[in-house]
Amino acid sequence: MIERLARFLEDAEHAIVFTGAGVSAESGIPTFRGRGGLWERFDPQKLATPEGFWEDPMEVWSWYKLRMELIARARPNPAHVVIARLQERGLVKTIITQNIDGLHQRAGARDVVELHGNIWRVRCTGPGCRHRETLAEPPEEIPPRCPACGSLLRPDVVWFGEPLPFREWSRAVEEAERADLVLVVGTSGVVMPAGMIPYIVKRNGGVLVEINVEETGYTQMADLHIRGKAGEVLAQLGGLLGIYP
Numbered sequence: 410m411i412e413r414l415a416r417f418l419e420d421a422e423h424a425i426v427f428t429g430a431g432v433s434a435e436s437g438i439p440t441f442r443g444r445g446g447l448w449e450r451f452d453p454q455k456l457a458t459p460e461g462f463w464e465d466p467m468e469v470w471s472w473y474k475l476r477m478e479l480i481a482r483a484r485p486n487p488a489h490v491v492i493a494r495l496q497e498r499g500l501v502k503t504i505i506t507q508n509i510d511g512l513h514q515r516a517g518a519r520d521v522v523e524l525h526g527n528i529w530r531v532r533c534t535g536p537g538c539r540h541r542e543t544l545a546e547p548p549e550e551i552p553p554r555c556p557a558c559g560s561l562l563r564p565d566v567v568w569f570g571e572p573l574p575f576r577e578w579s580r581a582v583e584e585a586e587r588a589d590l591v592l593v594v595g596t597s598g599v600v601m602p603a604g605m606i607p608y609i610v611k612r613n614g615g616v617l618v619e620i621n622v623e624e625t626g627y628t629q630m631a632d633l634h635i636r637g638k639a640g641e642v643l644a645q646l647g648g649l650l651g652i653y654p
């Protein structure tokens with residue numbers, strides 16, 4: 410299976426990678442759904458919607474602060490490293506992620522398309538205030554306030570019911586339209602519209618390869634489904650291609 414994946418990648422002219430929370434699971438960052446997932450313990454309506462934020466900004470910020478602390482301590486795992494090296498080698502053109510943890514970039518990936526934002530970026534909620542900044546560490550005081558106008562800052566991530574950032578979404582669709590292969594790693598694919606990306610590639614006749622510890626809505630239409638942990642499977646691929654360790 411790993412050899413088939415290597416051949417698919419070598420034959421492709423424009424391969425893209427589409428990732429979700431499962432790619433960071435081996436870095437110690439919990440996924441959202443399934444056993445041990447964040448939504449088992451936390452309520453997405455309260456923590457990942459604009460309504461939840463306005464009802465209790467302190468609660469939402471406590472959750473994001475905790476996650477920032479976890480992400481700051483986490484290290485990219487072999488999946489992030491091999492994906493970055495596939496890009497460096499030209500075997501993968503673009504990495505599109507739903508993750509907000511920045512681990513692809515920390516592993517060396519360039520020009521990553523972040524569909525759901527980034528946990529280290531914050532933006533002002535004040536009317537007319539366009540203040541944005543990138544934090545180097547979790548905010549000491551929560552909820553943090555805008556240095557320009559004093560309104561509440563919010564994490565620059567995409568919550569349920571909010572549109573995806575226009576530029577990133579357009580770029581992801583453009584890349585998917587061009588792609589002749591999509592490597593889908595560690596996503597349940599249930600969140601829309603991000604989850605459409607693999608379908609666009611497949612609809613245009615491209616190859617779909619999935620790496621996941623379980624079956625998903627993509628599995629039936631996948632040309633190759635590799636059941637396993639992203640870090641382990643991609644480390645093997647990297648070994649075969651001579652790019653890892």
Ligand code: BJW
Pocket residue numbers: 428429430431432434435440441442443446457507508509525566567568569570571572573594595596597598599600601602620621622623625637638639640
């Ligand atoms: C491993 C592994 C290992 C584990 N190795 N694998 C169409 C139909 C139905 C609903 C909708 C629809 N269109 C829109 C909606 C509503 C909604 C939605 O999709 N809801 C569904 C859940 C039902 N979508 C939205 O609201 C979106 N906005 C929108 O549509 O706006 C429209 C609009 C237009 C114009 C104006 C206004 C509005 C926004 C969605 C935002 C999602 N946000 C979150 C939180 C981000 C911030 C944060 O992190 O705090 O994004 S929710 C969460 O889910 C997060 C993720 O990016 C996203 C996807 O999850 P992901 O990555 O797939 O993780 P899991 O946990 O689901 O799966 C992990 C997988 O890994 C599993 O398969 C495991 O098996 C696997 N795995 N370990 C390999 N080691």
